[in-house]
Amino acid sequence: MNVQPFSTSKPVERGIQQLSKIENYDSSTYKTLAFYKFHKFTKPELEAFRTQLLTDLGEFGIVGRIYISTEGVNAQIACPEECLEKLEEYRKNVLNPMFDNNLMELNIGTEHGKRSFRALHVRIRKQLIVDGLDxxxxxxxxxxxxxxxxxxxxxxxxxxxxxxxxxxxxxxxxxxxxxxxxxxxxxxxxxxxxxxxxxxxxxxxxxxxxxxxxxxxxxxxxxxxxxxxxxxxxxxxxxxxxxxxxxxxxxxxxxxxxxxxxxxxxxxxxxxxxxxxxITDEVIEHFEPSGAVMVDGVRVFMKQGEKDMDASSKRVVIGKKGVRCDHEHTRRTRAIEILGQPGEILKEWAKAGRDLPPKPVQL
The missing domain is CATH 3.40.250.10 (Rhodanese-like domain)
Known part of the structure; x- marks a missing residue:
């Protein structure tokens, strides 16, 4: 992969510039979309690729989560409707050649609304999705x-x-x-x-x-x-x-x-x-756990969407209250490291009297 040169401006300054661009877009016009590709990268390429994505996509006012690793890229993002054409040109002319001209097309969602992410994050991971295998x-x-x-x-x-x-x-x-x-x-x-x-x-x-x-x-x-x-x-x-x-x-x-x-x-x-x-009008079942539960000093709770998100939406937020993150920007503490396996979280919810997600029926 040939990663293009990127600006050496300070990350904080880039973040402020990107935030100002995002605020200039109407949050109700964002389209949610995704793309991914398994592709071999070397570790030295990842930091440059991360900075390039933050810089270039930030120019379009894009927000979302992008994970990159030596396995490839996995992106879930929201783009201002007026910049979709620019994003497609960027995918075709800049990103696609990096992936041997085999990067999938932009996978546009079926429903939209206000922008579905708060900010743009590009994170380096060991694996795009953790399978537990060698x-x-x-x-x-x-x-x-x-x-x-x-x-x-x-x-x-x-x-x-x-x-x-x-x-x-x-x-x-x-x-x-x-x-x-x-x-x-x-x-x-x-x-x-x-x-x-x-x-x-x-x-x-x-x-x-x-x-x-x-x-x-x-x-x-x-x-x-x-x-x-x-x-x-x-x-x-x-x-x-x-x-x-x-x-x-x-x-x-x-x-x-x-x-x-x-x-x-x-x-x-x-x-x-x-x-x-x-996808269809059928309502199969609802799952909306609510309220905060303390697990070893950690709050596990549902919270209203952030600024410019649909006010009726909720998202899962997991973190330590009043504890400053001491990790580098490329490293984040994953929920499983704090709370253990998801089954343990559900046990704590049950102890606190919360409704648990229903067990699926094997069809």
Missing amino acids: SSTYDLDNEPSHLSPAEWHERLSTYETQHGEKPILIDMRNHYESKIGYFDGAICPDADTYKDSIDAMNEICENLPRDQEIFMYCTGGIRCTKAGAILQSASKFNTVHLVEGGITSYGRWVSEQEDKESLFRGKNFTFDARMGEK
Whole structure:
């Protein structure tokens, strides 16, 4: 990868300049979108790439979360509508060549509103998504089949007629995500983390013949791209399919089809101020834990959206009250380091009398 030179101005000054640009945009016109790509980077390239993204995307008033690692890039962002064309040009002419001209197109959400993130953060991670496995045991270059939404719809719609059995369709998201929306016939594991999803996937597929087609889906595609590579390279399955762009892309496609009924029911859970985007009008279930719970001096609570976010939205906020962060800007304390596994958090919620997310039904 050839990272372009970037400004050497102080990070604080850049942050102030970017904030002033963001405030000049109408927060109600932001469009939420995503893109990702697994691609090998060296560690020395990451800091320069991080600064370049902060500088260049900040010029467009973009906010959101971008994770980069030696595995590639994963971005969930919100862009002022008037800058979408500039962002697409930047993706095509600047970012795409860095990824061997194979970076996916911008995956635009199905619902918007006020901007769904407060600020722009680009963070360097060890992995884009933590799988709990030894990375030497699988090959991310062994990517699964990426079906277009139209191909995905056709394959799932006709599979039982053609093969005399239902497809193996795995939801690679956490259980609280699948509780508000899922594809008909999907296996929805009781997973709290991506590692749990990988464990469940391996258990589901353990005794299947290796020529069995496997279908899987997630929000935008990145979790399935990695999971599919693991199944094909580590478990030696011949064919794993995912829907290109995930539920988001499928939802956008099916909304444009007058003669197609959606195979996905309910809402697509999103990790931003929207807390989900509608695919169909069906309301499957709600999950809205509220109030603060103290766990070893740490507050775990739901909080109203930040400035310029939709006031009716909520987001999960986890942190220590009154304790200054002593980490460098490239290092953040992850919730799991403070609180332990998600199951332990839920136990504390239960002790405090809070409503817990309902257990999913395996379909």
